[in-house]
Amino acid sequence: MIDFARVQKELQECGKDVEGSGIRVAPKSDATLARLVGTIPGPIGTPYEGGVFQIDITLPDGYPFEPPKMQFSTKVWHPNISSQSGAICLDILKDQWSPALTLKTALLSVQALLSAPEPDDPQDAVVAKQYLKDYQTFISTARYWTETFAKTSSRGIEEKVQKLVEMGFPEAQARTTLESVGGDENLALEKLCSG
Amino acid sequence: MEDYFSDDDYYYSDRDSLDGLENEDSGPQWASKGPTSKVITKESLLAAQREDLRRVMELLSIRVHHARTLLIHYRWDVEKLFAVFVEKGKASLFAEAGVSIVEHQDLDVRPPQTVMCDICIEDLPSGETTKMDCGHCFCNNCWTEHFIVKINDGQSKRIKCMAHKCNAICDESVVRNLVSKTNPDLAEKFDRFLLESYIEDNKRVKWCPSTPHCGNAIRVEDDQFCEVECSCGVQFCFGCSLEAHSPCSCLMWELWVKKCRDESETVNWITVHTKPCPKCHKPVEKNGGCNLVSCICGQAFW
Ligand SMILES: [Zn+2]
Ligand SMILES: [Zn+2]
Ligand SMILES: [Zn+2]
Ligand SMILES: [Zn+2]
Ligand SMILES: [Zn+2]
Ligand SMILES: [Zn+2]
Numbered sequence: 001m002i003d004f005a006r007v008q009k010e011l012q013e014c015g016k017d018v019e020g021s022g023i024r025v026a027p028k029s030d031a032t033l034a035r036l037v038g039t040i041p042g043p044i045g046t047p048y049e050g051g052v053f054q055i056d057i058t059l060p061d062g063y064p065f066e067p068p069k070m071q072f073s074t075k076v077w078h079p080n081i082s083s084q085s086g087a088i089c090l091d092i093l094k095d096q097w098s099p100a101l102t103l104k105t106a107l108l109s110v111q112a113l114l115s116a117p118e119p120d121d122p123q124d125a126v127v128a129k130q131y132l133k134d135y136q137t138f139i140s141t142a143r144y145w146t147e148t149f150a151k152t153s154s155r156g157i158e159e160k161v162q163k164l165v166e167m168g169f170p171e172a173q174a175r176t177t178l179e180s181v182g183g184d185e186n187l188a189l190e191k192l193c194s195g
Numbered sequence: 196m197e198d199y200f201s202d203d204d205y206y207y208s209d210r211d212s213l214d215g216l217e218n219e220d221s222g223p224q225w226a227s228k229g230p231t232s233k234v235i236t237k238e239s240l241l242a243a244q245r246e247d248l249r250r251v252m253e254l255l256s257i258r259v260h261h262a263r264t265l266l267i268h269y270r271w272d273v274e275k276l277f278a279v280f281v282e283k284g285k286a287s288l289f290a291e292a293g294v295s296i297v298e299h300q301d302l303d304v305r306p307p308q309t310v311m312c313d314i315c316i317e318d319l320p321s322g323e324t325t326k327m328d329c330g331h332c333f334c335n336n337c338w339t340e341h342f343i344v345k346i347n348d349g350q351s352k353r354i355k356c357m358a359h360k361c362n363a364i365c366d367e368s369v370v371r372n373l374v375s376k377t378n379p380d381l382a383e384k385f386d387r388f389l390l391e392s393y394i395e396d397n398k399r400v401k402w403c404p405s406t407p408h409c410g411n412a413i414r415v416e417d418d419q420f421c422e423v424e425c426s427c428g429v430q431f432c433f434g435c436s437l438e439a440h441s442p443c444s445c446l447m448w449e450l451w452v453k454k455c456r457d458e459s460e461t462v463n464w465i466t467v468h469t470k471p472c473p474k475c476h477k478p479v480e481k482n483g484g485c486n487l488v489s490c491i492c493g494q495a496f497w
Contacts, residue, residue: 009316064314065337065344095489098359099314099341 002063007033007103014104023107025057026180028187029194034059038070038107039182042150043115047142048076051150054182055110056086057103067097068106073184075149077142079119079128088113089123152183160185164192232423232433235400237410244393247273255285260367261294261328263389267352268292271397293355293364295329312337314357325373329363331356338365339373346374346381351388352396404436405429472496 011033014025022041027033036057042048053076058069070093072086080089092101092109122128131138157178163185164174169192181187235243250273251262268291269276280288289296309318312334319334326332337357342365345354354370356363367389375382394400400414409427422439424430431438435445437452470488472479473496479488489495 003315005317006315062340062344065340091495092359095495096360098361099337099357100359 001061002034002059004033006064007059010102010104013102017104021104021108023104023111024180024182025103025107027191028056028181029190031194036103037073037181037184037187038103038110040107040111040114042146043111046115047139048078048114048146048150051146052152052182053114053150054184055107064099064102067093068103069093070106070110074182075145076114077127077138077145078114078124079117079131080113080121080123081127082124083127084124087123089121157183160188164188231417231421232413232415234403234426235394235412235414236426240393240412241390243414244390247271247393251276255280257294257296260364261289261296263367263392264294264353264364265289265292267392267396271393271400290362293353293362295363310334314341325369327356327363327365327369329356329358329361331358331361331363333357335373338369339377342370342374342385343378343381346370346385346388349388351385352392401433401436403427403429404431470496 011025011027014021014023018024024039026037026039028035028037036059038055038057040053040055042051042053051074053072053074056071056073060066060069070088072081072088074086075083076086077083081087088110090109090113092098092106117131119128119131127138130141157175160178160183161171161174164178165171167189169177174188174192177191178185178188181191247266248259248262251257251266252259254277255262255265257265265276265288266273269279276288279291307321310321310324310332311318312324312332314333314337317334323336324332324334325338341357342354345351354365355361356365367385370385371382374385394402394412397414399416400412403409403411403413403425405411405425405427409425409429411425411427413423413425413433415421415423415433421433422430422441423433432440432445432448435449437445437448440448443451469480
């Protein structure tokens with residue numbers, strides 16, 4: 001009983017403003033709108049700058065009257081995000097959720113969390129401790145993780161497109177699909193096969 | 196707690212009587228048990244609750260759902276509520292409890308034909324939408340879905356408006372009306388939750404701990420915890436709801452009982468996996484690695 005009509009409208013609305021916000025939301029596959037992938041650019045002036053972060057979204061049956069479940073699938077070093085599982089500690093994804101919020105506004109809040117960590121309410125105790133006790137090391141670790149896990153060089157994308165073309169998909173379609181899932185080969189392949 | 200009310204026949208499903216409090220003359224029928232405590236029977240529960248509601252409605256000239264929201268916030272402590280009113284004034288009393296009584300001057304004489312609901316993103320005839328006290332307006336279908344989720348989630352007593360960051364508590368008559376159209380059973384459950392709140396959120400009232408439950412609750416007249424006796428014959432300590440244990444303190448008695456039952460594993464599990472809510476003191480389960488938890492009473496804490 002997810003309100004799919006609303007989800008559809010949300011996706012359209014979000015798609016109109018990708019240039020402005022950099023926030024993308026796309027279905028994981030064409031089979032259902034209940035599993036989606038969100039993409040947020042790392043905020044400028046933070047150790048996440050230049051990275052593109054993917055977030056797995058699962059809509060509960062009661063959506064939008066219950067909050068969407070969101071979890072980073074890109075590894076990220078942040079006090080309020082588990083470095084192991086990607087679980088996010090954010091009030092609007094819990095008791096402060098309101099049905100008037102959307103996937104896009106929720107992702108914007110996640111992006112804001114990247115800019116403004118709250119180490120006093122940690123999801124990842126190790127990261128939070130480092131943030132409070134050794135801020136410089138925290139910054140360089142977070143930057144290193146961004147470089148390692150959240151950046152796909154343009155050359156990397158070309159290689160992936162090439163690989164998909166070799167598998168028999170049209171180049172343009174391979175490219176747009178890859179872009180829509182933030183450069184994740186496996187997701188792109190899944191999407192192309194189900195589509 | 197569901198067990199207490201497995202038989203529904205005692206329950207006043209007469210909805211009009213909840214709204215028409217002014218016409219109700221019979222006060223709570225106390226079965227007196229000593230000078231400091233009173234037994235509230237199933238039958239007198241509604242009357243006892245009404246009495247407190249009426250006092251607040253009369254003093255502040257407000258409607259029943261506002262009075263209830265205030266009383267739930269102040270744990271049915273009428274004196275405390277009045278003290279806050281005198282000390283801080285109406286505005287801050289209301290704001291703290293999430294009551295909004297704002298005059299909405301609709302400048303346009305004719306209401307718009309259609310209203311866009313921000314939740315389902317549909318244009319709807321204004322007749323199919325409802326504006327809450329806070330001024331936020333959404334379609335009836337969306338309100339209904341929201342209420343159903345919140346009632347099933349155990350939040351009947353504090354169902355907030357759907358707008359983000361709006362602290363207003365929804366009008367109980369709107370909740371009752373909309374939910375009963377599609378889920379009459381759930382609407383009754385909602386009413387029952389509101390009724391039970393008089394006992395569960397009331398620091399001076401406690402369920403009698405008898406098993407099987409006799410259906411009664413005990414009200415004490417002062418803050419001093421004491422040993423009380425229910426009309427079913429059970430004697431218990433009002434402080435901890437365990438059997439009467441004077442002169443031993445509640446804490447010592449609790450430890451003793453735990454030791455006797457050798458529930459050390461259960462106790463361990465509770466300390467590792469739950470935290471006591473600072474407001475209502477119920478243990479609340481921690482979820483996942485994050486430390487932010489929220490209690491069904493509405494309190495969020497770390
Ligand atoms: Zn609606
Ligand atoms: Zn509101
Ligand atoms: Zn009893
Ligand atoms: Zn005791
Ligand atoms: Zn609580
Ligand atoms: Zn938290």
